[in-house]
Amino acid sequence: MVLVCALTTPQGEIAFTAGTEQENQRIHIVDVATGEARAVGQGNRDGAPVWSPDGQWLAYPSAQDGGMGIRMMKGDGTGDRALVNQHSWNHSPRWSPDSRYLCYSSDDRMGLERRLVVYDREADQEEIWGGELNRMVVSAPLVGLLQPVWLAEPKLVAMLDPEMEISLAGVDMDLLREEGGLSDLSVILGTMPDALLAIGLFGVPGKYSTEPVLVTKTQVVPILPLMPDAPESGRYVEWGLEMNRKGDKVVFESNDGGDREIYLLGSRGLSNISNHRAADWNPVWGQGSQEILFESFRHGRRGIYKVIADTGRVTPLVISNDYDTWAPAWRGDDQWVAYVSNESGRAGVYICTARGEDVQVVVAGDGMHYAPAWRPEVAK
Numbered sequence: 001m002v003l004v005c006a007l008t009t010p011q012g013e014i015a016f017t018a019g020t021e022q023e024n025q026r027i028h029i030v031d032v033a034t035g036e037a038r039a040v041g042q043g044n045r046d047g048a049p050v051w052s053p054d055g056q057w058l059a060y061p062s063a064q065d066g067g068m069g070i071r072m073m074k075g076d077g078t079g080d081r082a083l084v085n086q087h088s089w090n091h092s093p094r095w096s097p098d099s100r101y102l103c104y105s106s107d108d109r110m111g112l113e114r115r116l117v118v119y120d121r122e123a124d125q126e127e128i129w130g131g132e133l134n135r136m137v138v139s140a141p142l143v144g145l146l147q148p149v150w151l152a153e154p155k156l157v158a159m160l161d162p163e164m165e166i167s168l169a170g171v172d173m174d175l176l177r178e179e180g181g182l183s184d185l186s187v188i189l190g191t192m193p194d195a196l197l198a199i200g201l202f203g204v205p206g207k208y209s210t211e212p213v214l215v216t217k218t219q220v221v222p223i224l225p226l227m228p229d230a231p232e233s234g235r236y237v238e239w240g241l242e243m244n245r246k247g248d249k250v251v252f253e254s255n256d257g258g259d260r261e262i263y264l265l266g267s268r269g270l271s272n273i274s275n276h277r278a279a280d281w282n283p284v285w286g287q288g289s290q291e292i293l294f295e296s297f298r299h300g301r302r303g304i305y306k307v308i309a310d311t312g313r314v315t316p317l318v319i320s321n322d323y324d325t326w327a328p329a330w331r332g333d334d335q336w337v338a339y340v341s342n343e344s345g346r347a348g349v350y351i352c353t354a355r356g357e358d359v360q361v362v363v364a365g366d367g368m369h370y371a372p373a374w375r376p377e378v379a380k
Contacts, residue, residue, distance in 0.1 A: 008358055009033050010336050013375040014329075015049035015058055016349050017041075020367045027060050029077055029375075030363055032351065037363055040077030047091075050370035051075070052099035055376040057121075059093045059102055070104055070119070075375065084121055086126055090117070096150050103129075103148040104194055112201050112208070113144040116215055118360040129196065130215045142220055144201035144214070147239070151195040153247025154181030159267055172219065172362050179216035197223075197241055197250065210238045212252055212265070223250070227265065238263075240282055244289040249309060251292055253282040262377070264309055273312040280305075282326070286334040291354075293317065293328040293337065304328045304339055306354075317356040325350075331374040338362070338372035 012032050018039075019025035027041025040058075041049075045062035045068075053076075059072045067088030073080035087106035091114070094103050100121055105114040115130045130145055145253045151157070157180030160173075165316050180195045185378045200213035200220060221232055240253040249266040251273075256263070262274035273279035278298035292307050303319030304326065318325045318339060327340040334354055341350045348364030349372045363369050 009360065010331070010351070011192065011325065012331060014338050014362060014372050015051065015375065016369055016372045017046050017048065018363070018367050018369045023147065032362055035362070038077060040073060040080065040279065042071065042080070049373050050093050050095060051373055052095040052216065053097055053376055054099040057099060059095065061091060061093065067110070070102065086117065087115070092147050094148055094150060097152040103150065103236060105146050105148060112146065114146060116145045116148050116196060116198060126329050126339050130216050130220045140202040141203055141204065142200055145198040145215060145220065147241055148215070149197045149241055149243055151180070151197055151243065151247060152245065154355065155246065155248040157181060157195065176216060176219055176221060178216070197243055199239060199241055212238060212241055212250065224270070227269065242283050244283050244285045245287055247290050249289070251285065253281045253283070262292070262307065273309065274305050274314065275312065284328050284330060286330045287332055288334050290333065295326050302326050318352055318359065327371060329372050329374055332376050338374060340370055340372065
């Protein structure tokens with residue numbers, strides 16, 4: 001692995017996957033300032049690493065007998081262990097804001113008809129959320145829940161229009177608001193909502209579509225039909241759901257209009273904020289809640305761009321006519337960005353400032369390096 005020094009090298013650690021083949025992909029952690037990297041994962045098709053918000057834990061998917069399991073370790077790479085999963089195939093782990101819970105999607109057939117599972121780290125047990133699947137939600141059957149994201153604040157639930165309940169048969173709005181953190185006691189105590197955002201898979205084989213949904217312990221509710229002034233959902237293919245830190249805005253990918261675009265959903269309704277004829281995807285919020293990184297082919301090759309949520313102003317971050325850049329990840333202070341580039345001929349991990357300056361190689365060389373994730377600053 002290679003470290004290229006520059007005038008300003010930031011402090012911090014980045015977790016990433018590395019390997020020569022998919023079968024030996026393994027989680028590593030690199031000290032950005034020194035370039036020292038150490039292997040910490042199982043090395044058995046390890047997937048993208050995810051840090052807990054307090055920086056104390058690292059979770060990742062890894063192959064297990066008959067499927068894919070979720071593993072977790074301490075932030076220093078020690079104590080790696082597998083969770084006891086109810087289902088054989090487990091995907092896309094995400095930590096809760098208080099670092100106690102993990103959510104992920106699970107099934108037994110390596111398909112898309114997945115449930116959402118919440119793991120309690122302190123109790124060491126899983127719980128299935130969302131009630132029963134294979135049921136009608138609005139006018140189409142719900143068959144799977146994918147890519148879960150934690151709802152950190154009840155602000156999004158507060159925006160939902162209770163008068164729209166009549167259009168959503170079977171939805172208990174009072175229970176939804178209670179589980180979503182809007183009960184009197186929850187408001188007084190300031191407790192975290194028992195709610196997730198996810199991509200709902202609707203339809204029947206051969207005619208599937210996806211849509212953002214709100215998931216509580218007992219219900220699954222499409223977001224768009226309950227948002228004031230939001231257009232009626234056309235059940236476009238939608239993906240890449242992410243929420244800002246304040247909990248009042250959501251971004252996701254959608255093919256509404258014919259090509260992939262980044263859409264913003266909030267108190268002002270739904271708007272296309274990338275708005276280009278080229279494909280735009282993979283939105284990533286900064287901690288400051290205003291700037292969103294995304295990938296696009298608008299320059300001809302895959303590159304990383306930045307858009308301001310409130311204005312829709314797009315500027316390039318790292319683009320080139322000669323190589324591709326992708327998989328951006330903010331550092332916690334929004335001052336630096338890690339990403340993947342094949343500038344050297346193989347996928348390596350690079351960093352740059354939030355303005356796209358001071359580009360540096362963090363890890364490169366033999367093998368391929370993917371899915372960088374900055375470690376949150378550990379509380380003293």
